[in-house]
Amino acid sequence: MINKQNKYFFLISIIMVYINEFYYCFKKKLNPLYSEKELDNIFFLLMTHILKCDKVTVLFLLKKKKKISFIIYKELMKKLWELKNNRPIQYVIEHAYFFGMKFIVNEKVFIPRPETEELVHWILQENYNEDPYKDNHVQIFDIGTGSGCVAITLKKRKPKIGHIYAIDYSNEIISIAKKNKILHNVIIYLMKLDVLNDLISYCPKTKNNSISIVVSNPPYIRLSEKKILHPNIIQYEPYRALFVPNHDPLVFYKKISFWIKKRFNGIVYIYFEINQFIYLDVLNFLRNIGFFNIEIKKDYQGIFRMIRAIYYGKK
Template identity: 65%
Template sequence: MISFDKFYSLFQKNLQNLYKNSKEIESIFFLLMTHIFKCDKTTILLKLSKKGKIHFIIYKKLIKKLWELKKNKPIQYVIGKAYFFDMEFIVNKNVFIPRQETEELVYWILQDNKNTKNSQIFDIGTGSGCISITLKKKKPKIGHIYAIDFSQKIIDIARKNAKLHNVKISFKKVNILNSDIPIQKKINNNSIIIIISNPPYIRISEKKLLHPNIIQYEPFQSLFVPDKDPLIFYKKISFWIKKKLTGIVYVYFEINQFIYLDIIKFLKKIGFFNIKIKKDFHGFFRMIRAVYYKKK
């Protein structure tokens, strides 16, 4: 039987050419080991320090997972789950892996809406459902949430995650590029409407800037937009708001840092105001908030 420390050395050796940062390899190692052994990081650290042995059946399973990682497969797809706001979410090849930048967007929304109740919230391009579910979990009275995506396979994953976290979300299968999002005929006059979206925003020409495991495994349709119309999703959502919604509408977008000025210019041009932009933890302009108003 191989020891934990020897497997750790083997793990590092096999992934060092894919991940230049040793801390990233270490993080992936602990995600895999805590998943396989169904324990916390401290337990794995103890086994490493004591050079504990790994049973050959489990070792075979670990080697299989290591080969998947060596083929650039993201650890989240290898173990079938990702973490967002320290909560576990089921993920597979059909959904984009939740990112820390999106956590920052959700935190902004929660801070802005500490006292908000009975809102109508639309999460457009919900993916794993991490935004909707986190909002409802952290603030149960925030209001009714509609989570929208174009694929039934995506909706199925998001629905499983809602069940996992025991929250009520209304899921709707809508391709927003081809159809308007259906809304209730009557929205309470006193309710606030909040639109949230982390849509595809990476231009095809920017593929070269991404890690190979993103390009090879994460869903193309959740990532990329054409260079000739990189604002395609922002336009569609914004024009839908103008066409279908009345009263005060608060909009939160995650955005491409390279074209944030274009997004601001577009939103101003079509009548949005009180536009505020925020940087993420990397220092990039990554999220934007705006307001739209039309008399009821």
């Protein structure tokens, strides 16, 4: 005999809703918050996540005006409410894509961005050895690893790299990077170190003929720039991964650069993501403290977003 609760679940499981109805509701609720292109991207990210399918399937369902179960509809409406409250889609579905790979994310880590993909692409383009089979002589330090997307991508694309160290300041962040490390089945070394307080005391193993790469997308948004950010960034993404004080916006660049000068032997290539409004300050700082071959690049939006410099360590 079917009890009332089972009967309820049976009934809602057979109730169907047109997928197009949700699509129109989705657009109407979020239209004030996002552009048309952003809305489409968010919609397909949500639908492919909930329906466990690809974008082509979702397009087919829309074109044929197919129905979805009421249970799925309820789940979609719940996610829509989160989006309406400015929660980023990546946190809503608990993953983001970087270099075409899926990474677990939550509010403890910064959401990977296309600009950072460009920074990683720059690193991958460089030839650090005349013999590409000597990649095992290169070691990489990813400072402020967050989800681990930079370190993991570099290891996936350059599996012969000897050692990759992914560094961040809290166990909660490191645990997310560890999950992604396991997800992508790579060997990287996760380390808990606070850049502002602990990094200077960490002494990596380097030799006079060694090659090291230091890459970082550190906090670089001045507090005075908060007003130009989208509300979902301010409300949900980790404060410590975003903002620096107005009076010392280069604080993280300074800490990392002086650590390199004090602790490294051999050649060090340093790659930073930078604030478009103070890129000349970063460039001049690196030049003044003894970095060479400094190059600055624009991102896909035509904004000065990344810088590379070389430091020749103690002989």
